Amino acid sequence: MSEPKTAEIVLSLEIDDPALADRLAALLGTVAGLRLAEPGEAAAATIVARDPRSMPADIALTQRELDVLALMAEGGSNKMIARQLGISVHTVKFHVGSLLDKLDATGRTDAVAHAARRGVIEL
Amino acid sequence: MSEPKTAEIVLSLEIDDPALADRLAALLGTVAGLRLAEPGEAAAATIVARDPRSMPADIALTQRELDVLALMAEGGSNKMIARQLGISVHTVKFHVGSLLDKLDATGRTDAVAHAARRGVIEL
DNA sequence: TGCGAAACTGGCCGGGTGGCCAGGACAGCC
DNA sequence: GGCTGTCCTGGCCACCCGGCCAGTTTCGCA
Numbered sequence: 060m061s062e063p064k065t066a067e068i069v070l071s072l073e074i075d076d077p078a079l080a081d082r083l084a085a086l087l088g089t090v091a092g093l094r095l096a097e098p099g100e101a102a103a104a105t106i107v108a109r110d111p112r113s114m115p116a117d118i119a120l121t122q123r124e125l126d127v128l129a130l131m132a133e134g135g136s137n138k139m140i141a142r143q144l145g146i147s148v149h150t151v152k153f154h155v156g157s158l159l160d161k162l163d164a165t166g167r168t169d170a171v172a173h174a175a176r177r178g179v180i181e182l
Numbered sequence: 183m184s185e186p187k188t189a190e191i192v193l194s195l196e197i198d199d200p201a202l203a204d205r206l207a208a209l210l211g212t213v214a215g216l217r218l219a220e221p222g223e224a225a226a227a228t229i230v231a232r233d234p235r236s237m238p239a240d241i242a243l244t245q246r247e248l249d250v251l252a253l254m255a256e257g258g259s260n261k262m263i264a265r266q267l268g269i270s271v272h273t274v275k276f277h278v279g280s281l282l283d284k285l286d287a288t289g290r291t292d293a294v295a296h297a298a299r300r301g302v303i304e305l
Numbered sequence: 306t307g308c309g310a311a312a313c314t315g316g317c318c319g320g321g322t323g324g325c326c327a328g329g330a331c332a333g334c335c
Numbered sequence: 336g337g338c339t340g341t342c343c344t345g346g347c348c349a350c351c352c353g354g355c356c357a358g359t360t361t362c363g364c365a
Binding site for chain 1: 312314315316321
Binding site: 082103108136164171172175 | 193197202206209210212226227228231254256257287291292293295298299305
């Protein structure tokens with residue numbers, strides 16, 4: 060309703076490292092015009108810092124595997140991916156098999172989920 | 183650990199709304215101990231604010247559909263999901279069909295990706 | 306000059322997936 | 336009582352998926 064042009068910006072924190080979270084909270088708490096969100100409160104923006112230890116180094120995927128993976132994440136079937144990349148369905152299956160192996164997944168859905176979790180692809 | 187003062191915390195911004203980004207940048211620029219990342223610079227944390235217009239309200243999913251969706255995101259097959267929930271494979275397919283419809287997806291992989299994108303599930 | 310890695314292709318096949326048909330039980334609402 | 340919605344189940348079937356076998360070319364590197 061009568062919100063001034065300089066409404067407070069509410070920020071929430073999603074930080075794995077407790078020390079970093081404390082330092083940021085202390086710093087931001089002193090800033091006029093900013094406020095940290097109460098638990099459960101909707102925030103205008105979120106400060107994210109994921110623990111890099113949860114990503115056990117990037118998995119070594121070839122360029123072609125990344126191509127196939129990206130199209131898999133778009134819901135493409137083997138046939139569609141084959142058309143898109145100008146290769147045969149057999150070759151797509153070959154790359155999908157490698158991806159399932161490298162990502163330790165049981166199927167293409169699991170592969171996309173794993174890849175998204177560890178930041179290999181962005182949904 | 184012989185640093186007298188804490189090192190600067192480098193923050194990067196990923197904000198869809200330019201006005202909000204400007205306000206935040208102006209506010210944070212005045213804070214001692216904080217610094218905004220240069221383009222391409224690695225940041226200790228990222229401030230994220232996605233445009234809510236990209237999420238056209240929550241999709242109305244029933245509790246059972248959410249159950250099935252969660253297990254799908256874990257890479258479970260219809261058979262595994264059926265065992266997990268104590269229902270028949272046919273019923274799982276029924277819910278999967280509803281999910282594909284409601285999420286406007288072409289397959290289970292696409293459904294999981296869509297759901298993750300609009301925050302219905304967390305990977 | 307070999308040798309491995311990457312990319313590509315084929316056939317075959319068991320099992321999974323998704324769409325269609327049909328039905329029943331159960332709860333809440335007018 | 337009717338109506339609507341969710342949840343559940345069955346059969347049927349075309350198609351897709353993933354794993355197995357086999358082979359080719361091309362490239363960089365020792």
